[in-house]
Amino acid sequence: MSYILKKILEYSEEAYGDIVEKFISEVRRKSCFEHLVSTIISQNTNWKNVRRAIENLRKILGTINPYTISSASLNDLEKALKPAGLYKVKSKWLKEVAYIIIRDFNGCLDRLKYLPVDKAREVLLKMPGVGFKTADIILCFCFSKPVLPIDTHIKRVSRRIGLTSSSSYDIIRRELEKHIDPKEVLKAHLLLILFGRNICRARNPLCKICPVNNVCPSSFLRGNDFR
Numbered sequence: 001m002s003y004i005l006k007k008i009l010e011y012s013e014e015a016y017g018d019i020v021e022k023f024i025s026e027v028r029r030k031s032c033f034e035h036l037v038s039t040i041i042s043q044n045t046n047w048k049n050v051r052r053a054i055e056n057l058r059k060i061l062g063t064i065n066p067y068t069i070s071s072a073s074l075n076d077l078e079k080a081l082k083p084a085g086l087y088k089v090k091s092k093w094l095k096e097v098a099y100i101i102i103r104d105f106n107g108c109l110d111r112l113k114y115l116p117v118d119k120a121r122e123v124l125l126k127m128p129g130v131g132f133k134t135a136d137i138i139l140c141f142c143f144s145k146p147v148l149p150i151d152t153h154i155k156r157v158s159r160r161i162g163l164t165s166s167s168s169y170d171i172i173r174r175e176l177e178k179h180i181d182p183k184e185v186l187k188a189h190l191l192l193i194l195f196g197r198n199i200c201r202a203r204n205p206l207c208k209i210c211p212v213n214n215v216c217p218s219s220f221l222r223g224n225d226f227r
């Protein structure tokens, strides 16, 4: 594993290990469909707004599953999703995705668990509102596949520490996966997000207290300027 990445993961485990463990046990309790719904809603918004939208959905649907979403009115879904923005298009996607899961998977995506990773990703990518990140979150969170979903924080950290110079989602994912134990991808995904949010921030990264500031090629201690 890359020395810098190893140091970052060790630091993050120490700093955020408890939060991550708690989050992982929540992940395990949620259904695959709920992950899919949350991830579609999370596009272009923050998790606070996603939580509000999910609470609204629970209020009107009771349980969130393909059948309740499919039979809900578009108007009700739009009202529930309003706090998360792009609510008209996201409501439409949810209804279409629910319909496909009922029609093609008998209401449950578990069948994908038995497909090879690339094939399962291909199936997910055909669904409306599902891009690479959403598909990979489902593969990693729900089916424990050795896939590391890349979000904006992970992309930034990987580029800054010199692990990749690419902007391509898939190239960054493959590069990072070479360095991570396939059984630890979910944990590494969460630790790197927290490191990016708290230390290697988009603006004003905390290079001064960063555990890799003596080796990171982007450290502002080396004269780089993030303003």
Ligand code: SF4
Residues within 6 Å of the ligand: 160, 161, 199, 200, 201, 205, 206, 207, 210, 211, 212, 213, 216, 217, 218, 219, 220
């Ligand atoms: S030294 Fe600065 S740029 Fe490099 S990883 Fe740490 S916070 Fe990010």
